[in-house]
Amino acid sequence: MATFTLTVNGKKQAVDVDPNTPVLWVLRDHLNLVGTKFGCGMAQCGACTIHVDGVATRSCMLPVSSVGDQKVTTIEGLSEKGDHPVQKAWLEHDVPQCGYCQAGQIMNAAALLSETPNPTDEQIETAMNGNICRCGTYVRIKAAIKTASKNLNA
Numbered sequence: 674m675a676t677f678t679l680t681v682n683g684k685k686q687a688v689d690v691d692p693n694t695p696v697l698w699v700l701r702d703h704l705n706l707v708g709t710k711f712g713c714g715m716a717q718c719g720a721c722t723i724h725v726d727g728v729a730t731r732s733c734m735l736p737v738s739s740v741g742d743q744k745v746t747t748i749e750g751l752s753e754k755g756d757h758p759v760q761k762a763w764l765e766h767d768v769p770q771c772g773y774c775q776a777g778q779i780m781n782a783a784a785l786l787s788e789t790p791n792p793t794d795e796q797i798e799t800a801m802n803g804n805i806c807r808c809g810t811y812v813r814i815k816a817a818i819k820t821a822s823k824n825l826n827a
């Protein structure tokens with residue numbers, strides 16, 4: 674066990690955990706931030722995607738000891754009122770079905786648009802390719818990303 678101080682959604686939080694503990698479990702079990710989901714636990718599905726210094730990162734394979742001073746953002750911290758352009762576009766397109774994968778999808782899409790505000794279809798497909806949705810909401814995800822991009826660039 675060791676104490677780690679993480680900056681999560683703008684707040685410093687100290688946790689006492691094994692250094693190998695994946696950030697996913699620190700968020701869910703220690704900080705009660707349960708919006709980030711466990712899917713595969715092997716960095717294969719994207720359900721656990723968060724931002725680390727703005728970069729989309731799979732938290733299920735990220736040891737807490739590797740985070741240091743980097744800023745962690747979860748779906749709870751993406752915007753104050755759930756009104757990030759990606760979240761608004763998600764609502765507009767009624768994207769989720771069961772919803773399980775959607776926090777990861779939104780975090781990945783938000784990271785894509787912050788790096789590439791006006792992505793081509795191909796760039797969207799490449800960036801979102803590893804985020805699995807068992808409900809098959811891919812068409813609506815792509816449409817929502819295009820809407821968010823349009824609104825961001827308006």
Ligand code: FES
Pocket residue numbers: 710711712713714715716717718719720721722731732733734
């Ligand atoms: S739970 Fe992390 S990628 Fe699947």
Ligand code: FES
Pocket residue numbers: 769770771772773774775805806807808809810
């Ligand atoms: S909405 Fe059900 S897994 Fe994606």
